[in-house]
Amino acid sequence: MQATVVTATLVGVEAVPVEVQADVSNGLPSFSIVGLGDAAVLEARERVRSAIRASGLDFPRGRVTVNLAPAPLRKRGTGFDLPIATALLAATRQIPPDAIAGVAVVGELGLDGSVRPVDGMLAHALAARERGLGLLGPAAGASGVVGLEGMTYRAVSRLASLRLGEFEAVVPVRAPPSAPGASDVDFSEVAGHFTAKRALEIAAAGGHNVLLIGPPGSGKTMLARRLGSILPPLTEDERLATALVHSVAGLDPRAALAGIRPFRAPHHSCSVAGLAGGGSPPRPGEVSLAHNGVLFLDEFAEFSPAALQTLRQPMEDGSLTLVRAESRVSYPARFTLVAAMNPCPCGFAGDTERHCTCPAPVIARYQARIGGPLMDRLDISAQVDRVDPDSLLDAKRTAEGSAEIRRRVLAARGIAVRRRGLPNARVTGRALLKDCALDDRARRYLTDAARTFHLSGRGVTRLLTVGRTIADLEAAPVVTAEHLAEASGYRAWEC
Amino acid sequence: MASYDRSELHTGDAGYPACLAETPRPPRTLYVAGDPSALRLGLGVVGSRKATPYGLACAQRFAGWAAARGVTIVSGAAYGCDQAAQRAALAAGGRTVAVLGCGADVDYPSGAADLLDTIRRDDAVVSELPWGSPPTKWAFPERNRIIAGLSAALLVVEAGLPSGTFSTADHALDASRDVLAVPGSIFAPECRGANRLIRQGAFAVTDVSELAEDLRSCGLLGALPDGGDFEQPQAAEESDPVARALLADPMRPDDLARALAMDIIEVMRRLARLETAGVAHRYPDGRYGPGPRR
Numbered sequence: 001m002q003a004t005v006v007t008a009t010l011v012g013v014e015a016v017p018v019e020v021q022a023d024v025s026n027g028l029p030s031f032s033i034v035g036l037g038d039a040a041v042l043e044a045r046e047r048v049r050s051a052i053r054a055s056g057l058d059f060p061r062g063r064v065t066v067n068l069a070p071a072p073l074r075k076r077g078t079g080f081d082l083p084i085a086t087a088l089l090a091a092t093r094q095i096p097p098d099a100i101a102g103v104a105v106v107g108e109l110g111l112d113g114s115v116r117p118v119d120g121m122l123a124h125a126l127a128a129r130e131r132g133l134g135l136l137g138p139a140a141g142a143s144g145v146v147g148l149e150g151m152t153y154r155a156v157s158r159l160a161s162l163r164l165g166e167f168e169a170v171v172p173v174r175a176p177p178s179a180p181g182a183s184d185v186d187f188s189e190v191a192g193h194f195t196a197k198r199a200l201e202i203a204a205a206g207g208h209n210v211l212l213i214g215p216p217g218s219g220k221t222m223l224a225r226r227l228g229s230i231l232p233p234l235t236e237d238e239r240l241a242t243a244l245v246h247s248v249a250g251l252d253p254r255a256a257l258a259g260i261r262p263f264r265a266p267h268h269s270c271s272v273a274g275l276a277g278g279g280s281p282p283r284p285g286e287v288s289l290a291h292n293g294v295l296f297l298d299e300f301a302e303f304s305p306a307a308l309q310t311l312r313q314p315m316e317d318g319s320l321t322l323v324r325a326e327s328r329v330s331y332p333a334r335f336t337l338v339a340a341m342n343p344c345p346c347g348f349a350g351d352t353e354r355h356c357t358c359p360a361p362v363i364a365r366y367q368a369r370i371g372g373p374l375m376d377r378l379d380i381s382a383q384v385d386r387v388d389p390d391s392l393l394d395a396k397r398t399a400e401g402s403a404e405i406r407r408r409v410l411a412a413r414g415i416a417v418r419r420r421g422l423p424n425a426r427v428t429g430r431a432l433l434k435d436c437a438l439d440d441r442a443r444r445y446l447t448d449a450a451r452t453f454h455l456s457g458r459g460v461t462r463l464l465t466v467g468r469t470i471a472d473l474e475a476a477p478v479v480t481a482e483h484l485a486e487a488s489g490y491r492a493w494e495c
Numbered sequence: 496m497a498s499y500d501r502s503e504l505h506t507g508d509a510g511y512p513a514c515l516a517e518t519p520r521p522p523r524t525l526y527v528a529g530d531p532s533a534l535r536l537g538l539g540v541v542g543s544r545k546a547t548p549y550g551l552a553c554a555q556r557f558a559g560w561a562a563a564r565g566v567t568i569v570s571g572a573a574y575g576c577d578q579a580a581q582r583a584a585l586a587a588g589g590r591t592v593a594v595l596g597c598g599a600d601v602d603y604p605s606g607a608a609d610l611l612d613t614i615r616r617d618d619a620v621v622s623e624l625p626w627g628s629p630p631t632k633w634a635f636p637e638r639n640r641i642i643a644g645l646s647a648a649l650l651v652v653e654a655g656l657p658s659g660t661f662s663t664a665d666h667a668l669d670a671s672r673d674v675l676a677v678p679g680s681i682f683a684p685e686c687r688g689a690n691r692l693i694r695q696g697a698f699a700v701t702d703v704s705e706l707a708e709d710l711r712s713c714g715l716l717g718a719l720p721d722g723g724d725f726e727q728p729q730a731a732e733e734s735d736p737v738a739r740a741l742l743a744d745p746m747r748p749d750d751l752a753r754a755l756a757m758d759i760i761e762v763m764r765r766l767a768r769l770e771t772a773g774v775a776h777r778y779p780d781g782r783y784g785p786g787p788r789r
Contacts, residue, residue, distance in 0.1 A: 194759035195748045213781070349545075349780060360544045360574045361606065363779075383781030385747055448771040485767035486760060489748065493779075 001025070001060075003090035006104045007083035008127050009075045010120045012329040013244045013284070015127035017104075019069040020080065022087035027063035033084070035068030037075045038281070044078070047109045048085045055113035055160040060092045074326065076281040079118040082107030082137070085159060099165045103136040103154060104128040113159040117141025122247035125151055126240075139168050185226050188401035192387035196223050199382035199490055200338075201405050204230045205412035206469030207423030209315070209337040209377055211300070213493060214384030215354070216347045220340035223384065224296045225263070227338060229402035231294070232413045233259035238292040241332055245291050249284050262293030264335075268302040275303075276310040282322050282329045287314045290335035300339035301369045308374060311337065315377045336425075339378065343367070351386070367493065376458045379425060379466050380490040412472035424469045428461060436464050436471075436479040445481035449488050463487050499615040501600070501626070502527045504534075512536075518644040518670040522623035525641075528599040529619035533592055537567030538715060539646030539667070541639075541660050542576025542653040547685050547745065548776040548786030550653025553677045554579040557650060560703045562589025566715050569594065569645045571638060572607045572614075576652050581610060585617075594641045595622045596634035603630045639663040647713040648673040650700060654688030664692060673713050675700045680744045683784075737765040738774050745784025 001024045008015035031045050052059045066084050068075050083105040089095045106124045108116040115138040118124075125145040128135040134152030135145065142155055154167040161167070187197060196212060196219075203210045204227060212220045234242060234256065242262060243253035256262060266275060266286040277285030287295060287310075297303060314320045318334035344363040348354040358366070416424045419435060427435060438446065450460055464479070466487035471479045504511045504525040512534040515521050527534065540558045542550050554576040558568045562584035570577040572593040584591040593614050595603065599622040602608040614620050623641060624634060639659070643649060643666035651674070654660040664674050674697040679686025693699045700706050710716035736755055740746060748766060752759045766783050769775035776786030 192749060192753075194752055195763070198759055198763070343780065351780075356545070361604065363545075383747065385749065385781070445771065449767070452771045452773070482764050485764045485771075488767045488770070489763040 001091045001093075003087050005083045005087040005090065005100055006128075006131075006133065007080060007106050008104060008124055009073065009079070010077065010123060010248055010281075011327070012282070012331055013120075013123055013248045015120060015123040016073065017127060017131065018073065018075060018080075020083040020087045020105075021067045021069060022084070022091045023065045023067075024060040024088070024091050025063045025065075029061055029063070031064045031066075033066045033068070035066075035071045035075065036073065037068060037080065038077075040078050041068070041075050041080050044081045044084055044109075047078075047081050047111060048088065050111040051081070051109040051113045051159050052085055052088065054111060055158065055163075057089060057094050057160070057163065058092065060088060064088065077118060078108040079106045079120075079124070081109035082115055082159075085109060086136075086162065089162065095162045096165050099162055100136065103134040103152075104131070105136045107136075107138045107156075109159060115139070115156050115159060119250040120248040121145050122148075122240075122244050122253050125153070126244070136167075186229055186402045187226050187405055188399050190219070190223065190226065191399055193219060193223060193384065195489075196382045196384045197400075197405075199380050200224075200227050201230065201409060202466060202469050202473065202490070203227070203336065203338070203380055204232070204405075205409045205424075205473055206379075206416065206465065207336055207413075207425040208379035208466060208469065209425070210339070211375075211378045211381045211493075212338070212340040212384050213343050213381065214340075215349075215351045215386060216342060218384045218386045220384045221296075221298055224265075224294075224298070224338045224340060226402065227294055227296075227336075228261060228263045230406040230409050231261045232406075232410050234261055234292055242292045245284050245288050245332060249289060251289065262290050263296065264290040264293065265296040265298065268297070268299040270303065270307060272304070272307045272310055275307045276314075276320055276322070277329075277331050278322055278324075280324075282324070282327065284331045285320070285333075287311065287320055287333040287335060288331040291332045293335060294338055295335040296338045296340070298340045300341040301366055302341075305369065305371070308370065312373055312377070315374075337378065339370075340384075341370075353386075375492055376456075376462075378492065379462045381492050382490060408473055411475065412469065415472045415475060416469070424465050424472065427465065427468075432461065432464055432468065436468055437477070438479055442479060442481045442484055445484050449484065453488065453491055455491070459491065463491065466490055499529050500527075502531050504531060512645065514647070515641065515644040518640070518666075520640065521644065522641060525621055525623060526599045526626060527619050527621050529615040529617070531619060533567065533590055533619040534621060534645065535567060536647045536715065537569045537590075537592065537645060538710065539569045539642050539649040539663070539672075540576070540580035541570055541642065541649065541651055541663050542580075542689075543655060543658065543660075543685060544573050544575040544577075545655075545685075545779075546575035546579065546653055547683075547778050547784065549679065549683075549745070549784055550576050550685065551579045552786050553652040555583040557652065557677070557700065557703065557706055558591075559583035559587040559589075561706065561710065561715075562591065563587040564716060565589070566710060567592055567618075569642055571595070571635075571642055572604070572611060572620075574604055574606060578607055578610060580652070581614065585610075585613060590618050592618055592645060593620045594638050594645065595620060595630075596624075596638040597630035598622055598624055598626045598628040600626050601628065601630070635659065636662045640666040643667040643670055643672060646672055647715050648675055648709055650706070651676040651689050651692055651697070653677065653679065653685055654692070655685050656687045656691065658688040660688060661692075664697070673698065673709060675706070675709055677701070680784075682744045735765060735769065737762060738769050741766075741769075741775055741783050742785050745778060745782040747782050751783070 005020045117138045136154045139155035139157040243256040247253040314333035320333045343349040344358040349356040467483040470483040514536040558580035568584035568591040649667040676689040676692040676697040
């Protein structure tokens with residue numbers, strides 16, 4: 001007696017189809033699973049046996065063999081529990097064949113026969129939809145999946161419901177697509193910090209990476225946290241891509257599906273694998289969880305140099321490839337980096353009130369920890385200073401709210417996207433120069449600036465790309481000397 | 496690695512610099528890397544290690560001007576003002592002597608290795624510590640005594656509070672040498688030390704004609720032949736309120752915007768304009784202020 005059930009295993013953010021073939025034959029009672037499963041897959045034997053019994057069904061007597069095809073592909077995770085149980089029940093004719101017709105099956109089982117969610121439900125759903133199948137899976141944790149267009153989702157919360165072919169309706173929990181960045185913080189709460197706020201506005205509009213430098217307690221973290229409140233919402237494609245990574249990592253994908261850009265803020269003790277992804281089985285790191293959103297690295301210079309340098313590939317390619325002995329996995333990782341750091345180890349270099357105790361070479365070494373190649377990828381550097389109490393009280397009345405800033409950001413991003421279909425930060429080289437349409441005066445300013453500030457080729461590019469965004473914020477078709485002049489105020493720090 | 500002469504001068508030797516012998520505590524032995532005849536009375540120029548462009552500009556301007564007129568510039572090769580002064584002296588084709596707080600053959604600070612090599616080749620690097628001595632904390636205040644002793648006048652270009660330049664100034668007074676200081680904004684912490692020296696009786700130096708006067712009075716400079724040697728590279732009268740504000744007192748863009756009740760965007764744009772025009776400079780701490788004209 002044989003039966004086959006379709007399921008999938010996760011490779012990166014993709015669910016790769018796997019067939020679960022069950023064979024029940026006469027012989028000494030045994031239960032073996034073949035087909036390169038990891039420890040979690042082999043443990044499925046105990047869960048499946050108990051769950052079937054607890055559900056009032058019969059565990060087949062005799063020789064039970066389960067094969068996971070294609071056999072050479074390594075299978076991971078607990079999502080095979082439900083497909084294996086289903087295949088066994090189908091092979092022994094305990095469930096109606098139409099219960100599993102036209103669906104892929106995924107889910108973990110409890111010993112009591114309950115069906116539990118697994119990581120990557122969204123990936124499983126997408127894989128099933130791509131092959132024209134529905135998905136049969138747990139009722140809990142499926143809310144992010146059922147809102148998918150053209151998706152049939154059959155939800156079960158207990159294995160026993162399969163026998164009767166009873167499926168539960170799952171209400172799609174999906175926030176309205178146009179929900180603005182539901183953020184509980186707002187720029188109206190930030191007094192002073194004009195330069196830094198302007199820098200973040202430009203960063204949000206153009207998708208530029210930002211470095212905030214300032215003494216401890218000056219408000220770098222506070223400012224960075226509010227960046228989320230002025231970012232444009234995720235586009236339809238971005239929503240799915242971001243939600244997919246979150247789903248695979250076991251996070252709730254609903255915020256991303258609702259269009260809210262992720263904001264990830266790993267601690268500076270974060271390991272290389274934590275930041276870039278890795279482990280066995282491989283999991284996406286913080287750079288991937290920040291896909292299409294913001295990666296905020298506070299105390300930038302305190303991150304291990306190895307961790308920092310792993311940022312370079314994703315910042316260049318928008319994805320990160322983990323190459324291991326037995327696997328090669330790619331995770332998407334296109335994020336806006338917001339880095340914050342103190343100017344020196346003690347934090348008070350350049351502070352007008354506190355005395356900095358660091359010798360000059362120590363300051364230079366501290367700032368050099370970031371390294372040129374990474375520094376080159378930070379389009380905007382902005383100084384964040386402690387706001388004096390006067391201005392705190394003074395500016396309370398006038399501080400502009402996030403909604404107002406966001407309106408300008410959206411307009412500017414709209415202009416950029418209409419021009420190239422990309423945010424400005426991703427337009428480079430000849431295309432960028434063409435987009436800037438510099439006049440003679442702007443050209444002259446650019447050569448002056450390059451000479452005065454000793455700009456490298458990449459420095460000039462940064463000036464242009466930031467200048468383009470500043471022009472977009474004014475809806476100006478060409479980039480003028482004024483725009484470039486402002487952009488040069490955000491150039492990298494020299495020590 | 497350039498090759499250079501090494502010599503040791505003892506108190507009482509013929510070659511031992513007379514100006515140093517008359518100080519209260521002359522070093523018993525001077526280890527000289529380079530040309531011992533370079534050790535004659537000069538102008539000491541010292542200032543902060545963490546100098547602002549303002550301090551660097553002052554060091555360059557005054558040291559360069561004096562060196563071009565045959566005055567030896569004496570300093571400590573430290574980061575910031577010291578190095579700026581000594582490099583400016585070399586660039587002006589003048590002579591300069593570096594006094595170290597380690598062996599005269601040791602490259603310290605390491606960032607000054609090229610500068611020290613040049614000085615050893617053309618002029619002299621000197622120390623009272625034996626060859627190869629590593630730098631130690633206590634050696635530097637003592638080294639300041641030698642800088643003061645080799646200086647007919649000591650010019651403090653920029654000093655905060657507290658500052659090591661005070662020890663040099665004290666030694667200069669002990670050796671009855673003149674102390675000169677360049678004043679700065681009363682709001683800038685980097686200028687507090689120099690301003691205090693002036694308060695305590697140092698001569699304020701605000702342009703090269705004043706420096707020339709002081710150098711003449713201590714005998715470093717004869718009468719100047721042309722008398723009109725004081726071309727002022729000062730900026731023409733600035734009409735831009737942003738420029739005027741920050742030339743008076745280095746400020747951050749945020750503070751400028753608030754003080755002038757201007758939009759931050761407008762301030763940023765004007766600052767960049769002033770920077771490319773060479774009027775304003777961004778300091779390492781994010782403030783904008785005066786500095787060397789480019």
